Amino acid sequence: MSILPAPSTPIYLLDLRAEHALIQAELDEAVQQTLADAAFIQGPAVGLFAAELGAHLGGTHVIPCANGTDALTLALMSLDLPAGAEVIVPAFTYVATLEAAALLGLRPVLVDVCPDTFNIDPAAVEAALTPHTGAIIAVHLFGQCADLEALRRISTRHGVALIEDNAQAIGATFRFSDGEVAFGGTVGEIGTTSFFPSKNLGALGDGGALLAHDPARAALLRQLANHGQSQKYHHQFIGLNSRLDTLQAAFLRVKLRHLPAATAARQAVAARYDAALAALPGIAIPARDPRSTHVFHQYTIMVNDTGRRDDLQHFLHRCGVPTMIYYPLPVHAQAAYAYLGYQPGQFPVAEQLCTSVLSLPIHPLLTPEQQDYIVGFVGSFFEN
Structure with a gap:
């Protein structure tokens, strides 16, 4: 294999400068509109982005939040699991997958992954189930979906919630044996994603979101992300202050189009x-x-x-x-x-x-x- 001369431009693992330069006018317009609206928290761009991303992903409910780790934490909070409940996670993943469970007093239970796709091994998941299992977190690693057919079957058979960590696979789809096609993050009880700048759909700062097909689940997640309140100063649950700020939502609306x-x-x-x-x-x-x-x-x-x-x-x-x-x-x-x-x-x-x-x-x-x-x-x- 021959070695060519050095390319005319440097090689980057990820070239955000060049990517943003191509859409600079749109990003500048997003800044100006946000400044004009002067609604920097929960401004109009947040709701618009949630609706647009939901439509892009086939009509799912999107609940924006502050980052991908918060999304995982909120997903588990919404299940109201007892202290010490077990959460099955892949052994090959970023630490946030375990961190969210551990912070809530839940017990991460590790299982091995498939040697070809690197995604969580459904057979290992089934073997790890116990009466204390409260959830399974499947990470769609590096850009393709885990075996959602097997995982959904396990989840349904055992009555254990399936959470999809879709931070690395936004827009990927999975085809089931009956011909159904679904977007990653929309098959389980809850999906989560991150808008960290390096992600395929990345903000210019931190950001995240939850995905839910059930309106009641979506409403609960929305409430938990906003201090557990249904209306201002009325708190039904212990929640988080986890918000996607308006400027990041405005940037993400631009980047979603591309x-x-x-x-x-x-x-x-x-x-x-x-x-x-x-x-x-x-x-x-x-x-x-x-x-x-x-x-x-x-x-x-x-x-x-x-x-x-x-x-x-x-x-x-x-x-x-x-x-x-x-x-x-x-x-x-x-x-x-x-x-x-x-x-x-x-x-x-x-x-x-x-x-x-x-x-x-x-x-x-x-x-x-x-x-x-x-x-x-x-x-x-x-x-x-």
Whole structure:
């Protein structure tokens, strides 16, 4: 595989400067309208964005909140689980998935993930169910849906709420065996998402939202996110002060309009990576579940020889190619969660992934020239 000269523009893992430059006029207009309205908290853009995102996702209720971690916390709060109830979560995930449960006095119960898609393993979920299980949190990792058919079946059969953490897969869909097609985040009792700037639909600051198909659930979540009040100074529940501010909602309205094109561009970048990297003996390209679309929040390869992953990352860094490891340490090995009592070796797939995954640059504006440069050096590393 030949190595090309350095591309004319630097390579970034995510190029928000360039993405925003293309829509700068629309972002500026959003700022000016927000200033003119002078309703910086719960201004008109918040409700408009919620309605537009809900329509984009097939007609679901959208409840904006302050961030994705708050969304997970509010989702669990709305279930009114008893102290110590168990919440099943994947062992390969960002720590917020456990954090929300732990902060509420619930007990995270870890299960391993599938070795191909990296998503939560339904068989492991079923094996982990006990009379104390209150919820299952399925994370749609890196841009494609977990096995929603199996997870919904488990949830229904055992009467355990399914929560979908859809922070990395906004707009991805899942096709069920009966032909039903649903957006990620809209199948379980509650969906959550994050608008952290690096997300496919990212704000210019923090933000998040909950998704619910049941109007009563949506009304409760809306109340919990606003101090538990049904009207000002009348508090039926203990809640949070968790709001998406008006300016961020205004930015997100702009970016939502461009999301389909940005997703298609990410998918095109992923297809070019596939074509260039599939034959390399040293790596495995991202597996696809044929039932799910993939919106490629990340393009994550696996290095077959786990001992060489870090060497590849250092080599690419020296060549001007940024990469990221999501995630370098499994959650059961984090010091904060030692109290759960898990031991090394209990989640072999998650532990192996932490030593072998590497995410390459992917964003809507990554050029073929830049990709040729990246894959050229990946290839040269394994040829030596």
